[in-house]
Amino acid sequence: MTAPIRVLVCDDQVLVRTGLVTVIDAQPDLEVAGECGDGRAAVDLAGRLRPDVVVMDVRMPVLDGIEATRLLASAGVLHPVKVLVVTTFNLDEYVYEALRAGASGFLLKDAPPSRLLNGIRTVATGAALLDPGVTRQLVGRYAARIRPAAATPHDHPLTPRELEVLRLIAEGLTNGEIARSLVLSPETVKTFVSRILTKLGLRDRVQAVIYAYRHGLVT
Template identity: 80%
Template sequence: MIRVLVCDDQALIRTGFATIIDAQPDLEVVGECDDGVDAVEQARRLNPDVVVMDVRMPGMDGIEATRRLAGAEVAQPVKVLVVTTFNIDEYVYRALRAGASGFLLKDAPPAHLLQGIRTVAAGAALLAPEVTRQLIGRYAQRIRPADDVPGDMPLTARELEVLRLIANGLSNSEIADTLVISHETVKTYVSRILAKLGLRDRVQAVVYAYRRGLVT
């Protein structure tokens, strides 16, 4: 059973999410909250597997709450699935840097939300290729290489090529087709890239690539 905490300041959306999630045999809503402070407090107390997190909320917003939940504010880091809308997509990059395991759009079909929760709970990143292109790609010009990103690049030429394709929003299947290699080989490259760079998932790989200026 995957334990889920739903955090959204709009009661209708929050209740809708909770109803959809609770109807699934493998998912259970253990709590609901309407601001970031309550999200952190409830996460400490309830130990959910996944927090479905809104971004724009009164008081502590979802980005700061995500930073605390994914960091040292709780005994164990909590996986956060950020749910956003196009009119606040400038927050997506900040949410990913804060430690979110993935994000969805609020107008996504219910099945996408449910699959997203399961994906994040399983330890994978949820970074839909089409959303990556539309959101992160749109703000590429705002992201500059940062001093806190290690200067050494321990990747091989092919691994670097795969990283660039990941950052451009390609799925494993699309990368396999582009490079004319097998899907399993792509998975191996992705695992090596994450291990060498000390990254948690594909989301962090995208952020890393933009911060290193590998994608323009």
């Protein structure tokens, strides 16, 4: 049998944290490795417990979720972990800063439990996950910050089709939506996405979005 995905839950609101723990622990393929109420404790516990995924709140005492995510996702740590940020905040700087810090996913707390569970499983595989609509809101609101004012198309190793896929990723489309838009199979789109990430040396779709805007590949 495949070992369950080990999850560390970090949220300073006890009732919220308890609810997350209960929902996660009820799944046969997930296991709560630990829980805590601030970012510093999350970093410390992650070093000891070595979870696969940390479910992280943003606004917390001692060390906020953004800085904790930056430490957990750092290439310099002995055991970097995937971070899924779950917060009540949407149209503000937290989305952008969490993703820049290295979060693999971003969900809102009003998302149904099924979306949370899917998010944990998704980021555990190494893929990225954004709450529906968040990508569009992210690039729409922060495009000016992501992309330098004098940005020009960057030299890149992508084929025309891969560039087309990257642009659609940057617009917030899912693999299924990209497949329908380009009349391709989802499997083919998945292959294109994997090639794009490999060629550009990117970790996930989130970095692909930021890359595309930073280098003027989308308008």
